[in-house]
Amino acid sequence: MPAKKLGRSTVKFASPPIIVGTGTVVGPVEGKGPLASDFDVVLPDHAYGERTPEKSETKILEQAAKIAIERAKIEKSMVDYYMAGDLLNQIISAGYSARQLSIPYFGLYGACSTCAMSLALAGMVIDGGFADYVLVACSSHYQTAERQYRYPIELNIQRKTTSQYTVTGAGAAVLASSGTGPKLTHATVGKVVDLGLKDVHDMGGAMAPAAADTLLTHFADTGRGPKDYDLILTGDLASFGSEMLKELVRDNGVELGANYRDCGLMLFDTKSQHVGAGGSGCACSAVVTFGHVLKEMEKGTYKNVLLVATGALMSPLSCQQGESIPCVAHAVVIEA
Structure with a gap:
């Protein structure tokens, strides 16, 4: 069995990567919830100054990534890889944010598991000695996901009791090979x-x-x-x-x-x-x-x-x- 492998599916990092910076942006509904004070940016509305909700989602993902880099106290040029994903076809929010960030990019799709998946992959890359800094990020948007997976929001379809509300927001973190933090x-x-x-x-x-x-x-x-x-x-x-x-x-x-x-x-x-x-x-x-x-x-x-x-x-x-x-x-x- 590989030295860092435990059992069937678990990796134990020999040199655990450190989370040195994070960034969070949430929508107006999330900003009225019980965790509102913990987020970096709360949007005034779902559009956030953009013509379409898809453009809005790209904007908030890019903003969360920039906040994380700033919090990590590093230059963008020091980030080795950007690993990001979202819910939309061809993970366009991640792709367009990568276009603006201009960092070597891995596009990930794990649906709502993307946060943990990106952390796991970033950890393997850093612990394997392939990078010093990896930026991970993912996003979703109520309006973009609803109309792609369910119904246009203009129809105001009545929800079932098991239905959930797609979170408008983006979260990003910089993982590093050294530093202080979790x-x-x-x-x-x-x-x-x-x-x-x-x-x-x-x-x-x-x-x-x-x-x-x-x-x-x-x-x-x-x-x-x-x-x-x-x-x-x-x-x-x-x-x-x-x-x-x-x-x-x-x-x-x-x-x-x-x-x-x-x-x-x-x-x-x-x-x-x-x-x-x-x-x-x-x-x-x-x-x-x-x-x-x-x-x-x-x-x-x-x-x-x-x-x-x-x-x-x-x-x-x-x-x-x-x-x-x-x-x-x-x-x-x-x-x-």
Whole structure:
């Protein structure tokens, strides 16, 4: 077995990369939620001065990336690679932001798992000695995702109880081979899990089995359990998916306690804000992790965090053709 590999799917970094700078930008709805004070920029509206929501999403992704670089106290020319993704066709938000940033670019698509996937890949690149600085980023936008995957927002379609609200925002982080800050110590790469669910209005239910598989794999590979973490965080399972995850892992002898939370439920007040079952989207786990969680780690609230970001890998066309929804979850460990 490779020296840095643990079990089936986990990597333990010999020289853990360090998160030296972060940037977060969120939309107006997210800016009225319980975590509003943890974000760098709150948009006044969804357009943000642009003619289309797609252009707005590119703009906020680029802005989050620039904030992260500034916080890292390095020049843009020092960044070896830019790893980014989003939810749109051909990951255009990431591609157009890369055009403006002019940094060697890896475009990533893991749907809403992109935050953890980019952190895992950046960690491998840095720990492998291929880079000193890697910028990771991802974004989503309520208006762009809704009209690509569901319905035009002008139709004002009534939501199902399992429907989630796509987060408008972008999160970015600079990982470095040296410096001070939280460390990325482990990464567990998930495999695609598909239980045959086809309802695009129940992403939490579709993704929960993938989250359970990755979580159980991580525990088996590392010999750890839920009590070894101050916080276990899923990306965007929201209310229904979170409960399903608890049941799935309980069936395998693992009990998730009070240290388990979901980004999609943390970002909004689901009782007072009209967000359905909770938040979703690439930006969901990115802004909560890079904005809120890392600030709490600086305060000493958390010392050992396990992030499990989940993604649904369908397309509008595949759903129209009757395909089920394949899902994946990737996990990373961040330690103070």
